[in-house]
Amino acid sequence: MLLDSNLNEIKEGKRITAKGYAVQHKDDTFKPFEFSRHTLGESDILIEILYAGICHSDIHSARSEWHNGIYPMVPGHEIAGRVVAVGSKVSKFKVGDYAGVGCMVNSCGECEACKASNEQYCERGMVATYDCKDYCHNNEPTYGGYSNNIVVSEKFVIMVPQDAPLEKVAPLLCAGITTYAPLKFSKVKAGDKVAVAGFGGLGMMALKYAKQMGAEVFIFARNKNKEQDALKLGATKLYDTTDPKIVIERFDLIISTIPTPYDITAYLKLLKLGGEMGIVGLPPSEVDPKIGAQGLIFNAHKKVYGSLIGSIKETQEMLDFSLKHKIYPETEIISANQINEAYENLTTGRAKFRYVIDMATL
Ligand code: NDP
Ligand code: ZN
Numbered sequence: 001m002l003l004d005s006n007l008n009e010i011k012e013g014k015r016i017t018a019k020g021y022a023v024q025h026k027d028d029t030f031k032p033f034e035f036s037r038h039t040l041g042e043s044d045i046l047i048e049i050l051y052a053g054i055c056h057s058d059i060h061s062a063r064s065e066w067h068n069g070i071y072p073m074v075p076g077h078e079i080a081g082r083v084v085a086v087g088s089k090v091s092k093f094k095v096g097d098y099a100g101v102g103c104m105v106n107s108c109g110e111c112e113a114c115k116a117s118n119e120q121y122c123e124r125g126m127v128a129t130y131d132c133k134d135y136c137h138n139n140e141p142t143y144g145g146y147s148n149n150i151v152v153s154e155k156f157v158i159m160v161p162q163d164a165p166l167e168k169v170a171p172l173l174c175a176g177i178t179t180y181a182p183l184k185f186s187k188v189k190a191g192d193k194v195a196v197a198g199f200g201g202l203g204m205m206a207l208k209y210a211k212q213m214g215a216e217v218f219i220f221a222r223n224k225n226k227e228q229d230a231l232k233l234g235a236t237k238l239y240d241t242t243d244p245k246i247v248i249e250r251f252d253l254i255i256s257t258i259p260t261p262y263d264i265t266a267y268l269k270l271l272k273l274g275g276e277m278g279i280v281g282l283p284p285s286e287v288d289p290k291i292g293a294q295g296l297i298f299n300a301h302k303k304v305y306g307s308l309i310g311s312i313k314e315t316q317e318m319l320d321f322s323l324k325h326k327i328y329p330e331t332e333i334i335s336a337n338q339i340n341e342a343y344e345n346l347t348t349g350r351a352k353f354r355y356v357i358d359m360a361t362l
Pocket of ligand 2: 103174
């Protein structure tokens, strides 16, 4: 077994071999790919990946929609698995524990943001789980979770209890934290009216968390395909954004998870005075939505902010909160050879919520 050979590699101080699925360029489809990861450092752990979620960020990255990607690229930053080896100075984990990894695997550790436990806002830049040059390891490219293993500094690994449903935990490590963080940042409370724009992997988590926090939740989608799902999951109403006249509600908070071009100002108009709009959806650079001085001033005394995933501390808090209240993503388990199909579905409106790859099928 590959993992047995990994243990031998660790004993011999060698790089750790891995296999997964990669694209070789932005127009490529996913194919099996073999590569190696850096050696196990004294504070690192080796995780056997059991499940990996597919986030829309994976699609933006694989297709170089934000910046020129680093290829070959193995995406995946919603990772859940089992610890198979630990470095000599590891204290948080032991072999056999469940563990999770999200969007980052390191940061400088020295700047104000890192010292304040906000590694995602590291001044040097966080080391992203994939499509990134790892400045802690000679700038070698990082490879993500569409693979059988990963080596990560324990500081960036989330503790997952043994009784947690791992295939549901994986998507929490990006979709969960990315929507939990702005709801906390905006201090959502019972009775608030919250709108969620874009109802996919992130949108469904925003709905579930906002409901748990006591808010009344409204969904904005560009069609009515998922209206029944929205109502079943507790939304008061689903608005079809292709029919703008119908919106009469005003909101305390809008969370936008939209990954395509759209009119931000149109949403600002729907905020109550003093309301807030948290933007997490990140459309491709070429069609990045803009907001001008007029849009802001004629929607004055409302606040717009962006939010990038969440810190390691907050991710642990989000996971504990999710497990305590049994807030889990709606998932569809797929095999590794279905990644291309999943990407197709996620970009043509045929996907429902979160695809999760079962790594036993690698
Ligand atoms: P999904 O593809 O799962 O969901 C996106 C949803 O948005 C789909 O339901 C889609 O509907 C809907 N949608 C698309 N365009 C519009 C529109 N104009 N108006 C209303 N709804 C629309 O994506 P994810 O939830 O995984 O990710 C969403 C975005 O968040 C991505 O851009 C991703 O990169 C970003 N992201 C940002 C993070 C951060 O830290 N800020 C972290 C993680 C993700 P349809 O089915 O009709 O296409
Ligand atoms: Zn993500």
